[in-house]
Amino acid sequence: MRKKTALVVVLCAVSLFLFAQKPLLNLKYEQNYTPTYDEVINMLELLDSKYDNATLVENGFTDIGKPLHTFIINSEPEFNPEKIKAQGKTVLLINNGIHPGEPEGIDACLQFANDILRNKNGMKKWLDNTVIVIIPVYNIGGHLNRGKYNRANQATPYETGFRGNAKNLDLNRDFAKCDSENARSINKIFNEWDPDVFLDTHTTNGSDHQYSITLITPFPDYFPPAQEKFLRSQMIPDIYEKMEEGEYKLIPYVNWLNYQPLSGILLWQDSPRYSSGYASLFNCYGMMTENHVYKDFADRVKSCYQFIVALSEFTSENSEEIIASRKQGTEELLKMPTYPISYQVDTTQYSTLTFDGYETSEEIIDKVTGLPRFGYDRSKPLSKEIRYYDTYNTVEEITIPEYYILPQGWTEVIERLKLNGIEMVPLKNDTLMEVTVDYIDEYSSPKQPFNGHYIHNEVTTRSEVQQIMYYAGDLLIPVRQRKMKYILEMLEPKAMDSFFRWNFFDSILDQREYFSSYGFEENALKYLNDHPEFKKQLEEKRKADPEFAKDHRAQLNYIYNNTEWAEKTYKRYPVAKIY
Template identity: 40%
Template structure:
């Protein structure tokens, strides 16, 4: 026991000079990336060496390994409430969501150490706290190989895109199938970051740029945040990277085969990390280094971009705080919310681009013409950039949503998001707006473990509904308003409905026997002349329907009290007028 205590005290008293804080990237040949365990062990040593560092285990991921958050706080304060009172800005840096794209893992280790050891850099943490997720997709990081990132120029070995359950975690921020995503939501909601960086690597066309960048789509941000992002933050980052000889360009999502056709800004829906962050008025960035560039260059470019990000946040701390405060306040009183977006092709700008001439030659495999980029023929030009989206579907927010307690998966997600929930204290009949799912499309193949819905068409009916003691009432007067609307409105791109949370309501549970229902149907039509006229009109207008006896009986059945009113009834109700409820 004495020996254990002695060793423990020696570790705690170790100085930065006596601990090995060189990273696996530095110890290697510029083409090595840290494993998950190497990264965690290294951050542990950093925690031991500096009182300004605290590594916090947040819980176990699908891999059975712990997800950690590393906090770097210059004044040694690690209490988020206290830091917010001190008017500190939080930069959340996430690495290894796709562990085959590992630059961020290594660059952030170098960054954290250098900001602690170099006085000039340390001063940039005066108003900024770093919150670092060393490796997010731990299961993928453990699945190490040298082949799955086909054509990537290093490192020698790396992780795999899918997590321990083969989910792409950058599609999981709303559906939350993975333990990783649950833990991320706890981190994000606990720390409420002002700025978020999710480090990645890109493939695609070849060009001279080492770094490309996806910022939060500005049309989806509150105007105060969008204005700061577009007019101040992005120009600063672009100028800084150019000065460092890493000129940036927006992420290359090409409109044609080559960059000359132009590129389209990435519209991140909330399934993606930066799309989720935007729901909470956090400015998000997804740096995408180019996989064909040497790994050492990609790490350096990622390092430099994060350095410029920190200095910009430190410089503009008050501006960012003011813009976020205005955005949060606006969301509390906002009445109309966009749900779907469309690219505005009439709005285009020209951006500088450093490329290689695209050429064609016969393929040695197929014998047909194939594309290649001639690196001996670099050029500088401008290309079209489409960076404007307009909302195509909007919704008026209700006073509250009422969610039957039976839908526990939804309730658990809302609790994870720290949504304020109230519960009915007795059975109550309430007149509410109800959606009926009139039509929708479903993917023919599974996507990230789901058969995703889209193209949802709704019919709204106002009617009294019986709710039970214990059902949940969610008022739209809280900072989670955008999250609530974009998950609980079925037409939203990443709604819980589209992710199959409510599929049980889409299946009819009760039916009829035709030969028995014949007499009852005749009686129903006799008592309802208007329904009989509608039936006759439909037969006249639809020849197939006129020949189908079962379809005609179905028509009568669906328009009778015998048809279950819950079929296709979306369970979440919309309370449109303030009512005093037994809460």
Template identity: 40%
Template sequence: MLALLLSASLLFTAPPDWRTPFEKGNGNTTATYAECIDYYKRLDAAYPEITLREAGTTDIGQPLHEVVVSLDGDADPASVRAKNRRMVFIQNGIHPGEPEGIDASMMLVRDYVQKKELRRQLENVTLVLIPIYNVDGALNRNSTTRTNQNGPQEYGFRGNARNLDLNRDYIKQDSRNARSFAQLFQRWQPEVFVDTHTSNGADYQYTLTLIDTQRDKLHPAMNQYMQQRLLPALYAGMEKKKWPLTPYVDFEGRTPESGLRGFLETPRYSTGYTTLFNTLGFVTETHMLKEFAPRVRVTYDFLELLIRTVHQDAAQIKQARAAADQQTRAQTDFALTWQLDTTQIDKFSFRGYEGRTKTSEVSGQPRLYYDRKAPFTRPVNYYHTYRPTTTVHRPVAYLIPQAWGEVLERLRLSGVQLQRLRRDTTLTAEVYYVEDYKTSPRPYEGHYLHSQVKLRPEQQALAFRKGDYVAVVDQAAVRYLVETLEPQATDSFFNWGFFDSILQQKEHFSDYVFEDLAAELLHRDPQLRQQLEARQKADPAFAKSASAQLDFIYRRSPHYEKSYLRYPVARWLGGNLPVE
């Protein structure tokens, strides 16, 4: 009898409840960090297709996790790559107050192993995702800081444990989070990368807006596939799902109908960094004023559609990526800075709300509001052509003194192959002198950012030490090398302040001591005297300043330190190097 009762109880055991915290809630709740990781632990234990593991650390001391969804359970990047699968990499929670991707991905991963119609999409695709990237911010939970946002009830904070915005940290890598990401990204080398967000800004009809890798910065082979196949498939597919898409709503004037601008994601941003390695990048931006539940659903539908399209186009993507990688390694000239070309105009049929003004109850002044009773669909100008404003011809290699450890560490984390000089040696290479630059008056993400760098190249014989580093440019990370080590690049290591110590002069002179030496120099060097006299005639203020004239002579004398304002990374233009 007891056996029968036990047997009956087993028959009526409730099946596992695989609903996520979002699905169990009221449509306005998002999973906490602990709930999210615990859910993936349950999936990992129940399904061999799912692997959850630690992928590094974060500034708050908690691990950064990765989730791998692979139909045969293979979670080794090299093995998966050998099986001719495309890799789709999804990152969630970089801004934990924008959590739609966190909840959408939990449901999506579950559905890929539980629903037959979705499993097919992973026959030639491996899905890799970071459940929550900014663990620090996710643990700093509140319900007030997203002032402009309609739900959820509670959410994380934008800044991490060091109050860094991690979506400005991909090149400088001040955070442990970013350093862990770089290693994880380089292990997988995905063809497609998605970073999930929520927007701020204007009001309009769309629930989801999209940033795709800026077309002029993307390699032509990848861009051709993106523009001719992938984007049309995504826009048409989301329209069919009743989720019309628009490019990210960044506009020229007061309201969106003044014209949309393509977003230029430089390498400080997630998709700007991934573009350096010929990865197709997307940032999903759900609209802050829509309710949370449809924002989660639209993110789910976009991710599913993207993966389905990658599954269908696996061969095309492989071909485009292979061409891009091969051609990038052979590329000789690289664009470093860009400017929007407002003479190139496309049209986009935009679904917005009329922007009107009314009297502010706070200030009594006219204020903007969007009238949801006045929707419109009309063509607006779309400016998304960027022109290079600075280009550089690549060297054969970069010579990097071992003293600059912070830079070398970041190069390694991003997959740069480095060699070392095997003996002390003197090498003649091209160096840059920094002739001018601008510095922001206030800190930006922990740095006083430089810009508008002007350089003077010069050939010099330089002494290098055994163990100094050589980065030969003919490697997969060539574009990353150029855009970080060329000082004039927008997000170069120089512009982020990693070389600021070269901007300070270390040796000086006393006027009364140098007077006699300066006179002797002028006596021995008639050409220097001519230069001084020409400057005196051309510049009356200079002619009246004794100190300025002494400094003029000092800077042209053997006593002036050659290392002042000399960028320490040298450009090797050819020949053999004594490397290990």
């Protein structure tokens, strides 16, 4: 009887073991089908129900009214970010479906989650020191807007979601400005999890070539020396080496120099509006896969899966080095006297790589119009050594202040600073302070909106030291805190994706006071009589400029704008500095 019982126990154990090894999810990417939103969530709920070391969590809101989910995979049933970080584990955050017409990351992550949980090929060992957090579908509104005609440049899958979200925003231009509920939620997720490594999965329809997958690596020059060294000498080459061992080779994202094929590839500069650029604000190693739209969907999913496996393995194998490099990078950043705010590629420094592409022609006959066009001839593959430029030089840098002061009325900016965990100290009393302020001298803006904003370019400024009254509740922001990079990038007006560039301070660009020529005459006359030196200056300008001397309004403007009548607040950037 005991032998029979023992046999039953063994058989049950074997049965459970075999069940744990069997895939639970029925993915159909081989049939050019990517799951609907409900199917994605149902699959993750199934994994959640079967494995106690994984959980599906509602983690904020989206513009479509549905919650943003994270799927957390750990070695044990512990899912609290603070406790997990305290254990010294690395956090790998993977985001999918930011552009729902580019869905291979969704399928690849579903398969990856299923495989690591059932310990395929011993993958579960990576969870000993690494927690994997997956955002299954980020742009839920776009994913629900599913159809056959959303992605004109690709044949498969047969149905996909739409690029814009429920507010018709491109969410991969929204990380810095945070107009969407989606972006506010992911800002909170970053603040909550503080990921060490971040991946966002995409598809590109750029040049045609033989690769199924390309990569935008973390931008090394954005990082302090310790992290730049780690990226160039270890992380980037190791990931490429791991991909070489698999079925799908990896190539840098094909961003041609001067837009000329085979002229050399430039490392993409991902500013904070993009997911990977936003990740770098927290010294997180953020990157994007860009699968190739002209390849079959199954190949795109498989190559994306292969990359996720390689990245997860690297993160686990180098967990201690990743955490140590981020810590050292933060320490180095806090000691920096200056900070770069613009870059330019250094074309004197490059490496070479073998590029497998196709010959191009200006005389390919278009099958629709019957007319010649530029294109790639897939019947003529080529392999050529080309240059890869991944070094950028600093064009402009600023001296890092010790404090910024932000008046409390700028609530939209304050909200975003809070979302990202920025430490701010409200003033207890009304206080007159000597500060350095920037004036916006020049800027340009497009005629058409860009993702809902008229973003400012070509910004030039000048600085003045002034005495300004601040009031109880205005915010003193210590700059040298752990998230210093975010503070500098968002509050320096000339930084690439600052709040100023994204129109959060546009009301300073309007002049509030004005004068009428008739009404101002008596006051102007009195001012000239009371200030003989300025009166002499005006007379000299009349003599030097005959057109000015004949222009009544121009002379009154000169008096108004060069005396105490001029508004101190006009074009004065409201975020002041203390050095």
